[in-house]
Amino acid sequence: MIIIVNGDVGTAASYDPPYLPTKCPGYDRDDLPEGGLFVAASSGVWDNGAACGRRYKLRCLSGLKRPCKDASIVVEVVDLCKTNPCPATLVLPNKAFHAVSKISRTKINIEYAEI
Template sequence: MERSLLTLAATLVTLFYKTICVGRVVADVGTATSYDPPYLPTRCPGYDRDRLPGSGLFVAAGHGIWDNGAACGRKYQLRCLSGLRRPCKDGSIVVEVVDLCRTNSCTSTLVLSDEAFSALSKIPNTKINIEYRQL
């Protein structure tokens, strides 16, 4: 009886440790820039403006996370980490992927709508370092 209680306790401690420690290592670091309207057409909803998030918090995915279109509709939590002239605002936002970065030489992980970018950065038209995690 005593041995089974010790085994149970050890199992619970192990599960707790894995849940707390492993569950938190899910964010990646990348870069973000902004892009201006017009936002349509996009590679995901096409010309359907009603399928864009009403909040204006959406992004175009860079080639690294586009995944041949599988990124369409994915939601990410973003937080500004750093940039030139300290652009970061406090807090985080949730965005939805609605497009592929429109330039062939896209060097950003994510390209944010003006609304999304201004929610993270005090300085427009700059490149920021972000932490992002898929929800």
């Protein structure tokens, strides 16, 4: 198990394509982080766009029906959450969400830290 030191606690949810266009400049189909390891940030993390390109290590802490996988991932902020209010602190594309959760279409509690 990987433990994140000095991390923040929040929530994560998944979202479906299309993932483009993004609010962060410079991302097109060939420039999105490999393996779908990117996120859309809620307004609290977004920091008026300063979060563009930030990388976070995150892991699932808990959720309904024990969704957590024993894994952590590193994701990059490429967008602002497209819905208002945002359903979670960080919104992950399905592939990234599946890397940390066994259950799709749920909200999970996460720990995340900027790296």
